[in-house]
Amino acid sequence: MNRNHCAVTADLNRYLKQLDQEDAREHAIERLAADLMLQEYAPDTEANVIEALLETTDKVATAITPHLKAVINEKNAAIRANLYALIGKVIVDRTLSYWEDTAREQAIRDIDNADCPYCYDQGCRKCEGDY
């Protein structure tokens, strides 16, 4: 009974440790992706807007075409304004999600290739040899 209890505790501890590691990994991915989006993957630079729209041209065209058709034929100013807003929203959403996905993919590659399993090469006492 006691041995069984120990086995269950060991399994639980292994499981909890794995959860902690997965949590730390996910946290590191999110932090790195957020950093990337403030730097080279910033969605609000001209070059990155161009890249995002070029990479998603088909999806953008599919999403805005019905709004474009409607806005061309619409006489009501308020409805036209809403259609313009919808077209703008497609462009903003596509650009943001393209760079969010790209930053996350890069962050995962960087984390998976990191040498230090504790801080993922962000600089900790273990990887800097002070431990």
Ligand SMILES: [Zn+2]
């Ligand atoms: Zn480290």
